Amino acid sequence: MEIVRFIIDNLDIIGARAIEHISIVFLAVGIAVATAVPIGIAITQSKSTADTVLYLASMMITVPSIALFGLMIPLLSPIGHGIGYVPAVVAVVLYSQLPIIRNTYTAITNVDPALREAAKGMGMSTWQRLRQVEIPLAIPVIMAGVRTAVVMNIGVTAIAAYIGAGGLGTFISRGISQSDPRQLVTGALAVSLLAIAADLFLALVQRLLTSRGIQGDVTQ
Template structure:
């Protein structure tokens, strides 16, 4: 089957979505989406600037000044980002192929079991999951990564399945009727049309990872959660608030990057 055939199938689906959409053409919506995306980084930049100005003028104790020093703060931020990125890569590498496999007829019967296990990972209290894994695997970076993967896999897994199952069955049948194999239909029809839903799940998982990574401090995983934990332990409000604000800004920045990727990777016309 030639590439032109798959492009025709995708074009038919895109035209149908455009016709059904009350918002006008895909091109105009894409331009409007870029304008909307411009707001969030400005808010993040303003927040970072406000924090820098406060840090340079605030009267801090020795402990606060050390924890909020440029070198220490940068190292904590990089550690937090490392936990998030490594966990996200593993989640995508595991959950997306697994979600695709569970939509195939041969493995569809295993869906309740796999989704049930994934639900257990997210339904369990996050701090309990972290501590439980730490007593089994030991403390440190990689135990934190395992806990984050278990905790955040469900959105990607479920969205992958929903995205593929939501593809119009008539398009799948048309592809098979034109002689495409099941693998070709998956690669050229189902996956391109499921991309927006899959990416939405990935963005949700990223934001979830940034917030949950603050718990890494309890099992020696590092990150910005150290500021929050130290602030609570020593009753230092400056550290507590600084940690919470920085995690929130980082979550907004990561969410924006996810939205940009989602916008760029979305097939034309969707």
């Protein structure tokens, strides 16, 4: 009951923290989509490049987030952003690369070769083929990668509270340092709910972006 009262009393602060949280994750994943999708498409041209890039992206994801934040302090300090919002966004951008690159790469390489051949034989340029056939067909799988990235990074961003990035992680870090279960549970609950809500929202976006002609073909 104490926790419920705490939540009700602090709804405005929770809301403000949630918005900070969302702004970090969505800005960073937005940047990640803009980089990882083109990279994922580009590496379909060469198997060895693809292997290298996917390997690097996998290594990236194995670095613990708390260590990554620590590493970025000296790196980003010269531009005055050793801690706070910027390193949080940078970390999320880096963590998002693997799921999005990997899914884009897999989706594009799995496009039926017959479709590629038909598109080429009818006189589509490489770019037209990508835009009209390959990317539309890859959308469900790419979006699945984006959803993985978002859900995963809502968790990573909670840790970013330790470098002063704000967000819902603030409740958790304070809950721990002040031995206050109300804040701790509130933070954990809010992070989980946000992850579920974001995933449902992106599932809707995925549906809207997917042609009706291929809907239901991919179960994600």
